[in-house]
Amino acid sequence: MGERSKHRILMVSDFFYPNFGGVENHIYYLSQCLLKLGHKVVVMTHAYGKRSGVRYMTGGLKVYYVPWKPFVMQNTLPTFYGTLPITRTILIREKISLVHGHQAFSTLCHEALMHARTMGYKVVFTDHSLYGFADAGSIHMNKVLQFTLADVSQAICVSHTSKENTVLRSGLPPEKVFVIPNAVDTAMFKPAPERLSSDEIVIVVISRLVYRKGADLLVEVIPEVCRLYPNVRFIVGGDGPKRVRIEEMREKHSLQDRVEMLGAVPHSKVQSVLISGHIFLNSSLTEAFCIAILEAASCGLLTVSTRVGGVPEVLPDDMVVLARPDPMDMVQAIQKAISMLPKMDPQAMHLRMKKLYSWHDVAKRTEIVYDRALRCSNQNLLERLSRYLTCGAWAGKLFCLVMIIDFLFWHLLQVLQPAKDIEEVPDIILPNCQYGEKSGDFSDA
Amino acid sequence: MASDDSCIANGRYKYIHDDHKDSIEAIDAHHVVVQTNNSRVFFVGLSALLLTATAVSLSLLKDESILILLWSLLLSALLVKLFLRKPVEKESIIIMSAFGVQLETQYGSGRTVRRFIPIDKILKPVLNECVTPVTCYWSLSLIVRGDEELTLVFKELRPPVKMLIPIWKALCAAATNSPNDS
Numbered sequence: 001m002g003e004r005s006k007h008r009i010l011m012v013s014d015f016f017y018p019n020f021g022g023v024e025n026h027i028y029y030l031s032q033c034l035l036k037l038g039h040k041v042v043v044m045t046h047a048y049g050k051r052s053g054v055r056y057m058t059g060g061l062k063v064y065y066v067p068w069k070p071f072v073m074q075n076t077l078p079t080f081y082g083t084l085p086i087t088r089t090i091l092i093r094e095k096i097s098l099v100h101g102h103q104a105f106s107t108l109c110h111e112a113l114m115h116a117r118t119m120g121y122k123v124v125f126t127d128h129s130l131y132g133f134a135d136a137g138s139i140h141m142n143k144v145l146q147f148t149l150a151d152v153s154q155a156i157c158v159s160h161t162s163k164e165n166t167v168l169r170s171g172l173p174p175e176k177v178f179v180i181p182n183a184v185d186t187a188m189f190k191p192a193p194e195r196l197s198s199d200e201i202v203i204v205v206i207s208r209l210v211y212r213k214g215a216d217l218l219v220e221v222i223p224e225v226c227r228l229y230p231n232v233r234f235i236v237g238g239d240g241p242k243r244v245r246i247e248e249m250r251e252k253h254s255l256q257d258r259v260e261m262l263g264a265v266p267h268s269k270v271q272s273v274l275i276s277g278h279i280f281l282n283s284s285l286t287e288a289f290c291i292a293i294l295e296a297a298s299c300g301l302l303t304v305s306t307r308v309g310g311v312p313e314v315l316p317d318d319m320v321v322l323a324r325p326d327p328m329d330m331v332q333a334i335q336k337a338i339s340m341l342p343k344m345d346p347q348a349m350h351l352r353m354k355k356l357y358s359w360h361d362v363a364k365r366t367e368i369v370y371d372r373a374l375r376c377s378n379q380n381l382l383e384r385l386s387r388y389l390t391c392g393a394w395a396g397k398l399f400c401l402v403m404i405i406d407f408l409f410w411h412l413l414q415v416l417q418p419a420k421d422i423e424e425v426p427d428i429i430l431p432n433c434q435y436g437e438k439s440g441d442f443s444d445a
Numbered sequence: 446m447a448s449d450d451s452c453i454a455n456g457r458y459k460y461i462h463d464d465h466k467d468s469i470e471a472i473d474a475h476h477v478v479v480q481t482n483n484s485r486v487f488f489v490g491l492s493a494l495l496l497t498a499t500a501v502s503l504s505l506l507k508d509e510s511i512l513i514l515l516w517s518l519l520l521s522a523l524l525v526k527l528f529l530r531k532p533v534e535k536e537s538i539i540i541m542s543a544f545g546v547q548l549e550t551q552y553g554s555g556r557t558v559r560r561f562i563p564i565d566k567i568l569k570p571v572l573n574e575c576v577t578p579v580t581c582y583w584s585l586s587l588i589v590r591g592d593e594e595l596t597l598v599f600k601e602l603r604p605p606v607k608m609l610i611p612i613w614k615a616l617c618a619a620a621t622n623s624p625n626d627s
Contacts, residue, residue, distance in 0.1 A: 053582075054574040067578050085579040093581060421455075423583065423606045425574075 005369050006039040010096045012113070013105035016045040016063065022291050023103045023128050026182055028057075033363030035059045040427065042094050044087075044374040046076045046108055060428055064090055066106070070434040078107040080402065081409050087115045088413060092422045093368060096238075097368055101148075104131065104141065104166075106225045110148045117151050117384070118406045122373045127166045130288045130309050139184050142169045143392075147327040150387050153373035156180050156366065158289040159310030165288070171391070178356070180365045181313070183357040191300030191346035192275035201232045201338060202375050204277035205300065206265060207292060209240035214283030214306060218243050220327035221283070223253045223333050232338070233258050237265040237273050272320055274299040279337050287311050293320065297352040300346020304330070304337045316356075318351060381407055453608055456480070458609040473619075475612045476537040477604045489528045493521035530554075533601045538612060542619045546587070550600055566590045570598075570616035572609060585609045587616070 011031060015023040031041040036059070047053075047065040064321040066086055071077045090096070099116040101109035104127050113123050115315045125148065132138040149170040151154060155177045157163040163177050196202070209215040219242075222234055236246060236259060243261070250259050265273055274280065280296030289310045293303045297319050305311050307322040314320070321340070323333035381403075388399040403441070452462045463474040498519030530553045539547040545563040552558075568588040573595070574585050583606040586595035598612070 053576045064576060064581070082578075086576070086581065089579075089581050334621070341604060417580075 006038050010099045011043045013102035014050050014108045016050055029359040032059050033359045046070050076108045083111045084115050087112050092419055096124050097404050102126050103128050106146050113148050118410050122153045124154050124373050125152050130165045130286050145170045146391050149367050153376045155367050158182050159313045161310040162288040169280045178369050182289050182291050183359045183362045184298050186298050186354045188261050189271050189295045189298035191350050201280045202277040203281050204235045205281045206237040209238050209242040214285050215242035217283040219249045220331050224331045226255055226258050235260045237262040239264040300335050300349045302344050304333045458604045473540040473615055477602055479531050479533045493524050496521045536599045536602050538598055540619050567620050570613055572613055585613055
């Protein structure tokens with residue numbers, strides 16, 4: 001077990017801070033843990049409003065907010081070759097050895113991975129969500145995914161269910177896909193210092209109130225549970241198009257004093273909302289992995305969830321009660337959970353979660369994937385084109401054409417802006433004190 | 446008067462440093478001169494020549510009106526005037542440690558724009574990375590007291606960072622040595 005070499009990684013995604021979400025947090029925590037392991041991490045994303053240019057985050061994490069305008073759902077406008085110059089500049093400046101793209105729905109990720117492959121860099125892709133196969137949007141996205149993954153070095157999925165989904169959608173050989181689950185920041189999600197009294201049972205729901213997250217199920221389940229158990233109260237946090245339906249349900253059954261609507265809860269306040277409850281209810285209709293239930297379990301709540309996607313893989317059986325996405329089944333699951341409550345110990349659950357899930361573990365496993373990716377052989381253009389041809393009768397030829405044009409653009413760019421004109425950035429050495437200035441080591445530049 | 450000259454050149458820019466250390470006026474001048482780009486001269490000259498040749502052949506061989514020849518001559522003259530002369534000749538910064546900093550831009554048309562910043566108004570010189578949709582480059586700016594925006598030292602040119610570093614170091618030394626520290 002010799003010393004592992006240190007990598008220089010570029011994380012690419014449309015989704016990053018200042019947005020908060022599963023993918024954004026994943027990239028941030030993974031980058032921080034990789035920095036602690038001694039690797040160099042740079043993040044590339046699109047500009048968010050006025051936040052454009054180079055920014056530094058905790059631990060010296062450098063983020064490039066490239067001024068491409070997002071056009072729909074936080075995604076950059078897909079121009080195929082438009083991002084080639086800036087991607088090439090960043091890869092050369094930071095002396096990157098490996099590019100890691102996140103989320104199949106991010107156009108910047110697909111473009112950056114395509115350009116990185118053209119320029120000969122090794123590429124890793126992480127898929128965070130499950131997608132369908134049948135509707136028009138999914139068909140097109142799966143084709144794009146097939147194109148990107150045809151030539152990826154390694155892929156990572158967040159659960160075994162997600163691996164199956166990704167492999168079926170993209171036609172990638174399963175040996176190339178690693179499963180590394182997400183983790184939770186157990187230092188932030190701690191249980192309440194004193195146990196809550198159990199004469200009134202509080203059920204917490206925090207999710208975006210959209211169809212995909214099962215808001216319609218909540219509309220059926222909440223009145224039924226309130227009818228069966230007079231001592232149960234609900235706290236609903238989150239906002240979305242389905243919020244109106246839940247408010248209507250509240251009015252119809254006169255549950256204003258038993259169902260509290262908090263509206264959108266900022267990420268920093270989630271823990272304080274969670275520790276005010278005994279049970280966490282998750283009603284999603286599809287989930288590749290569910291970080292929300294990890295956060296709830298880390299705070300010592302018992303979880304009731306729908307048995308969909310990767311949810312059964314997340315928690316041990318004594319910490320979660322699963323049900324079909326059907327209102328009656330969910331009501332029965334809540335009944336079972338209420339009866340299990342006296343045996344639960346929040347502090348013990350928190351300590352268990354600390355051992356089971358940690359971002360440092362995710363970073364170590366990801367490091368193994370990077371080592372494997374860097375050992376992949378270098379292939380020239382012709383060998384890589386043969387892989388694209390297998391994507392389909394028409395699509396294969398189209399993909400080959402796209403890659404050939406990208407290759408030609410790259411050579412044109414090498415003539416117009418030679419690599420020696422792009423200056424490499426010296427590594428900034430952070431002093432140990434937190435509030436000190438960062439001083440660059442410019443003496444040898 | 447001994448002057449310490451140092452010179453760094455890359456294909457596009459040449460950096461000259463005049464350091465009059467021993468003279469009575471202790472000034473430190475840094476110049477960035479734009480080199481003539483031979484390939485551009487060649488390209489512009491060639492296209493002007495081709496344009497004129499096409500017009501001449503059209504008017505002579507095909508008996509087109511003389512107006513086309515005149516227009517093409519005008520166009521090539523315009524082309525040469527616009528593209529042959531460099532838009533910016535030279536940009537310089539003169540650091541007078543007791544008084545302040547003078548930023549100067551010399552344009553190809555002969556016009557020179559100067560700006561003086563007193564030394565106690567300069568809070569700090571910074572080297573920034575600027576990201577555009579197609580590239581990322583280094584720029585040297587000054588944080589000036591009372592101004593919301595950073596003042597770029599080199600407004601028009603983008604010299605490479607190895608030319609900017611000695612200027613940055615000199616500015617840092619001048620800014621910290623100033624008598625007014627608060």
